[in-house]
Amino acid sequence: MSEAEISETFDCFGSSCAVFVIGSGQQGSAQSAVDLVRRQLEAWHGRFSRFLPDSELSLLNDDERQEVPVSPLMARFAQAVVIAGSFTEGLVDATLIDQIETAGYVEDLSHSLALAIALRLAPARKPAAASMSRQWQRVEVNLAKSTITRPPGVKLDSGGLAKGLFADVLAEALRSHPSFAINCAGDLAIGGAEAVTRPIRVSSPFDGRILHTFNLRQTGVATSGIGRRSWLDSSRSPAHHLLDPSTGKPAFTGIVQITALAPSALMAEVHAKAAILSGPRAAPGWLPHGGVIVLDDGTHRVIEPAPVVTLSQLSAYTQHPRMQAHQAA
Amino acid sequence: MDSHNQASSERSPSYSREQLSASGLARSRRAAIRRRARRIRRVVASFAAVLFSTVFLVVYVQLASGHDPALSKKHTAATAVVNTASTAGNTSTSKSTKSSTTAPSTSTESTKTASAVTTSQS
Numbered sequence: 001m002s003e004a005e006i007s008e009t010f011d012c013f014g015s016s017c018a019v020f021v022i023g024s025g026q027q028g029s030a031q032s033a034v035d036l037v038r039r040q041l042e043a044w045h046g047r048f049s050r051f052l053p054d055s056e057l058s059l060l061n062d063d064e065r066q067e068v069p070v071s072p073l074m075a076r077f078a079q080a081v082v083i084a085g086s087f088t089e090g091l092v093d094a095t096l097i098d099q100i101e102t103a104g105y106v107e108d109l110s111h112s113l114a115l116a117i118a119l120r121l122a123p124a125r126k127p128a129a130a131s132m133s134r135q136w137q138r139v140e141v142n143l144a145k146s147t148i149t150r151p152p153g154v155k156l157d158s159g160g161l162a163k164g165l166f167a168d169v170l171a172e173a174l175r176s177h178p179s180f181a182i183n184c185a186g187d188l189a190i191g192g193a194e195a196v197t198r199p200i201r202v203s204s205p206f207d208g209r210i211l212h213t214f215n216l217r218q219t220g221v222a223t224s225g226i227g228r229r230s231w232l233d234s235s236r237s238p239a240h241h242l243l244d245p246s247t248g249k250p251a252f253t254g255i256v257q258i259t260a261l262a263p264s265a266l267m268a269e270v271h272a273k274a275a276i277l278s279g280p281r282a283a284p285g286w287l288p289h290g291g292v293i294v295l296d297d298g299t300h301r302v303i304e305p306a307p308v309v310t311l312s313q314l315s316a317y318t319q320h321p322r323m324q325a326h327q328a329a
Numbered sequence: 330m331d332s333h334n335q336a337s338s339e340r341s342p343s344y345s346r347e348q349l350s351a352s353g354l355a356r357s358r359r360a361a362i363r364r365r366a367r368r369i370r371r372v373v374a375s376f377a378a379v380l381f382s383t384v385f386l387v388v389y390v391q392l393a394s395g396h397d398p399a400l401s402k403k404h405t406a407a408t409a410v411v412n413t414a415s416t417a418g419n420t421s422t423s424k425s426t427k428s429s430t431t432a433p434s435t436s437t438e439s440t441k442t443a444s445a446v447t448t449s450q451s
Binding site (some may be wrong): 190 | 389392393395441442443444445446447448449450
């Protein structure tokens, strides 16, 4: 007996989202689950976009009160901002809205600067560093009361962290289905009750060719880079959406794209951003669960996830003829 | 009467014969309780050791023979490919693609085929 996979690809978050579901589960049929994911993501886009003046995020950022009541998901997002800042010691800073708007990212970008041109015009490469002000440290979240406390003026940028969070929340809703994958504009959550292996292909930011394929069952995957959402600023310098928190300007570190694997899509997003901002030397340290690093010159390095060794594999190893010969010697 | 009892009776000359025989009886009962507790402890320890060894042996033999239950689930690699690479250029017009992929099946077992997902920067 075979089961059909239902999938749908649609535009959301100024990018492309996709959902794949096999079999029935808590959300009903695979088709019902796909519909739910699409409905939910589109609703969240309306609430978390900083480009919509009446979105919950825009209203929060403009709120003059110190303590602001928010929706439970917004509270979780704010908590993710604090965790990301704390985990990366300020390298992943989602409070840089003023800086990114100053850099020129004030609306959804429909076109990007060609990566090769951006790299040619870019300043000298150097690793990014944390901001001195560390605004994320001033954000306090009360999940029980669904409130966010911060000095007025400290603004949150939904960026990649929100997409990772959305993928994880939806993955939780779909976990009883035999298999699913949710691609939330580059942040993926894959899993399911039957742990079906799914190939995850990493494409090149230069020409779109497949650089590597991971075969994964239950994990989070995030790809972050400077190849898209890029533009020429007012001084005709290349700019993109990944800022160096220490300067508030687009970071050119020598890495153009990172794909990170992690137990959740949110953590994968944090690992990917931290890796790309820390530069080629420190990036592998941010990929403990595996990933792919693509450098400015087009070369790439694959870091395979640590293998899971079962008891039977260990037993088979100890029973290997060469091992036995070694023991006999 | 042995020297030990003699010494005891010298230390407690006021005890009657009935009292002495009662304390002797209590002593022997205490010793009996201790012996019984030791016996029970030994039986429980032996039973636990045998049970653990049996379970360990069963699990070890099963895994060593290549019958890991975690590996026996039917995992199938994908054949279908769906490209979900996100592009900034396609955001001006809203579009949606629906698809349904049916996995090849055998007559005896359930087979699930998961589509490949291509990840690229958003």
